[in-house]
Amino acid sequence: MQRRDLLGSVALAGLAGCARRAAKLAPQAAPIRAQSDRIFRVTVCLRPFRAAGPRLDVERVGDQTVVHNYGHGGSGWSLSWGSGLLAAEKAMATGEREVAVLGCGALGLTAAIQLQRAGAKVTIYAKERPPEVRSARATGSWTPDSRIALTNAVAPGFPALWEKMCRTSFHTYESYLGLAGTPVEWLDRYQLSDVAPAEAQANRRQADTLGFAHYQDRIADITPKSEDLVRHPFPVKYARRSSSLTFNIASYSRQLLNDFFVEGGRLERREFHTPSELRTLPQKVIVNCTGYGAKALWKDDSIVPVRGQIAWLIPQPEAHYALGYRNVNVISRRDGIVVQDGGKGEMEGYNDDNETPDRPAAEALVQGVAELFGRLRA
Template identity: 30%
Template sequence: MFLDRRTFAISSTALLAGCATTGTRPLAVAGCTQLPKVLVDESRVIRTVAGLRPYRSAGFVVRREALGEKSLVHNYGHGGAGITLSWGSSRLATDLGLQGHSGPVAVIGSGVMGLTTARLVQEAGFPVRIYTAALPPDTTSAVAGGQVSPFGHYREGEVTPEWMAQFQSAMAYSWQRFQALVGERYGIRWQRTYEETRDTIYPNDWMNPYYPNGRLLRPEEHPFPVARVVAFDTMYVETPRFMAELTSEVLNAGGTIRMRKFESLADVAALPETLAFNCTGIGAKALVGDEKLTPVRGQLAVLQPQHEVRYAFAGSAGYMFPRGDGILLGGTFERGEWDATPQPDDIARIISSHKRLFADFRCTA
């Protein structure tokens, strides 16, 4: 089965309905009265979702190997940082694979890694075909929260200095690329973020190279009922819109998408393309036998949109990210769970913890 531009245009119209991007102007940290309270209640839940993050304690894999007379470049295992690292990791992969190559290219997988890899292949001047067992919105990437901030993608002590250099390179390119895409078209916006922290730091001492405006707030500067809060601005990706736009760009640039599931590397070796990129996410565990890869389930409850809420929060209560299509409430990081089905008890805990958080606001707009 092939997907052409007309088929995609029809399906993407329905996908984007109701997904208008929220405002992009960052809020100033001047006082907690600027923050409207999120209205958390079971009656406001419009849907629940769950996704399986492809987690490797030793970090993501970008590596090239021979597959008979062909080449296979791996680009998988990004845990909770898939959206964040997508452009940069795919840049590492394409730099590795396209050197000295000629002819069409295959990309296996249509999550965010597959789509960004395909676009970079096209930008380098090569024809591309995506092979995938599922299309957005039925990929893990399409249900991700979308904060551009790396999280849950490795374990301290299990990564090498070489891998850290890869990570830093990927982060730098992704940060640059996402900044260039801010706006309604891709559903990317800047947003003030408040994060609970345990660090005993002083105002203006908190610093991250990608959040140079971050600082620890005084208690009177925020309404959250927690001991310490850091505020910073970062970008957020409205993943349904972003994935739809990338898919459209791949097709408009002459790419094709073929529905296919790969059972083994022998299936990959039988492809007509002499270069393939493995962007299968959690599917790489079975495809290449990566025993270090494990699913980490993340569950979300989505509330009715509240367009006046233009900030995000993350902490012990979980996380809250506002989008045009609803308020995302999350907070699970469940290692080894293969069932991509929302669990009622977990969803109830997510709602309950956020209800307590916002009920205890010290002041409201």
């Protein structure tokens, strides 16, 4: 592996102010400009986590059929197409062809499009639509088993069902690659560490006192292998490179909305306070994709909030990669550079429903990224 192939060679060249040499090297690998004045917003989102995994059953409410499709924890975007397909199949099995979808986040939009593809006429009813929805404040990575369930709480058939949803989603995402606006793309990701990767992983596992489920082994055949970099320019002992499917959620959400409208979909802004209010809808089949909102609407106390905050740095198209180091994860998306705290692993933000952004914490995190790149300069 040649040093010049790596991200850091450019970072070093750029940081040393060697403009002539930097210009010769891959322009997509510049250093992240981690300065607090470049934080253009701080967002918070609550993951709708259920120990038993997402709620996907079918329920009768009066003379209506409700297909549930909520509670996907930290995997909502990743599993959305597969979960939406399952919901669409159940809705179509009723014989009805006019279907209501509650919710316009990751799960609502994809379920609506899956229903249209199956031949249904769909109306989405939602209190918020993108970019207001919680889904719009997600990291935007392929993380299909992030806070999806607890190993000991799932039904025996859940791992296989997860795999099915996962594979459907993964293959559907293929069709969103290479489109104008880059809704979906692959990014190189560098995992940096001062201790050996196996030790780092053991430390993360130790921090998980609840036993979150991990099913990556089931999809090894569709997961690019990561490689340990023997020579690398980072100021750390270990660096590992992998490829990460990334969702540029601003353009991806618009693409989904467009796809929905092109197929004749209708979107109506409505808020529901109890399931009995669904009676006012003309549709007899309803797909419930209300995410964390289901906790109040459906009185589902099994939903646990898992808080996640993101500091958004001004986009840098020339810095086209993701990296993780100590507690910080950075993803250079087209619509903003995501800087996120992952220090407690899956436990980070568990059972915290505070949706108020914490600007000082965001600045401290960005300072950590600045220090990493500062050490590169030294």
